Amino acid sequence: xxxxxxxxxxxxxxxxxxxxxxxxxxxxxxxxxxxxxxxxxxxxxxxxxxxxxxxxxxxxxxxxxxxxxxxxxxxxxxxxxxxxxxxxxxxxxxxxxxxxxxxxxxxxxxxxxxxxxxxxxxxxxxxxxxxxxxxxxxxxxxxxxxxxxxxxxxxxxxxxxxxxxxxxxxxxxxxxxxxxxxxxxxxxxxx
Numbered sequence: 001x002x003x004x005x006x007x008x009x010x011x012x013x014x015x016x017x018x019x020x021x022x023x024x025x026x027x028x029x030x031x032x033x034x035x036x037x038x039x040x041x042x043x044x045x046x047x048x049x050x051x052x053x054x055x056x057x058x059x060x061x062x063x064x065x066x067x068x069x070x071x072x073x074x075x076x077x078x079x080x081x082x083x084x085x086x087x088x089x090x091x092x093x094x095x096x097x098x099x100x101x102x103x104x105x106x107x108x109x110x111x112x113x114x115x116x117x118x119x120x121x122x123x124x125x126x127x128x129x130x131x132x133x134x135x136x137x138x139x140x141x142x143x144x145x146x147x148x149x150x151x152x153x154x155x156x157x158x159x160x161x162x163x164x165x166x167x168x169x170x171x172x173x174x175x176x177x178x179x180x181x182x183x184x185x186x187x188x189x190x191x
Contacts, residue, residue, distance in 0.1 A: 012164060015033055034057045038054055059131075063128075081136050090126050102118040123141050
């Protein structure tokens with residue numbers, strides 16, 4: 001474990017806690033963590049995870065923009081559920097990104113974990129996209145990502161990061177419960 005990994009973990013945990021609370025600080029704290037993890041993942045040959053952290057940074061800018069500029073009369077972007085078409089798009093996004101990432105990692109890198117790295121990256125890709133749009137289902141994608149990331153990071157020798165993802169699983173479960181409540185409240189208020 002390095003000091004850099006510790007700083008990334010602290011900012012990553014802060015970001016998830018802010019996300020559960022639907023607080024816009026989710027984005028700047030997440031940006032710090034993701035920039036550090038771009039470097040760490042490069043060092044540990046987790047190329048897809050390196051890419052997803054760069055993507056997180058970009059989606060944090062996008063999410064920050066969306067959350068700070070709600071549409072209509074609302075003071076903030078509401079927490080909502082995906083439509084059936086949104087679910088289909090999410091599944092297609094996952095499968096498409098998995099296929100591309102696996103192909104690239106297996107054929108053009110020295111990754112020793114192309115299946116795992118592609119899976120966690122693809123599920124996180126969907127999770128971040130849904131979080132930026134404030135969709136309840138983002139937490140389901142994060143729970144799946146976190147559960148699979150625990151043994152991946154353990155295998156790669158990043159023990160603190162592995163435990164971080166174990167803790168993220170607990171936080172994501174809390175986030176799912178909280179956002180379900182928020183979506184139900186939103187439905188009642190605007191029904």
